[in-house]
Amino acid sequence: MESTLELHLDDTMKNPAIIGVLCTDQQGHILGCRGSLSDEHGGVVSVLARQVASLTKDPTDSPTVCLESDSGNILVRAHGTITVAVHKMSS
């Protein structure tokens, strides 16, 4: 059932700039992960996405949280009930 998701995760990792990807549900349970992002990051990612939703009154506006450092950026965004995190190298 999750083979489609697994394929998408593998396709995402083919991008040379991406070193990690992770999907969680709203409770922080991992749906799939690759690379530098793993099971231990699911909780923080889902909580961040939940907290940021209260910054906007527009329900159609899905904010993106970006944790920036010299070594790379971690982007977190919720899409419905699924939260996606991507770890990208700095360009």
Place this chain on the structure above:
Amino acid sequence: MASINAYILIYCDSALCKSNVFSGSYCCSGYIVAYILCTVVRLITTSTLTQGLERIPDQLGYLVISEDGVLASAGELENDEHTAGVIMQMMRTACRFRLQGAAEPPFKRMSVMLEDYVYTVTVSGQKVFVVKRQNNHREPVVV
């Protein structure tokens, strides 16, 4: 700030004792002077912090937050305690993020990108600086 307060209090107290006119009223005056000096120092420090924030291009507002609460706010974020509270919650959550083998949080800056604006957040000197900026959407350049 606590050490500056303590130094001024100790200095005023010892100066009054050496003058040999130490009494209850002079003691109170010393502490009042110390309080005024501390307030002036705090105002100058806050002004120094916010001067740079005013000059950020496209800024719509800013917040300076410490563990005790909001130290300064301006523009669209003036008195916006809700946003300050949410941002602080997010910073506490994000600081728990650890990549494999890393001891430090994996970020120097947190950006929250919405449709029309961006909140840029960073920590310096035990204070959290939040700037709300216009979101100038830039399409990726295909090379």
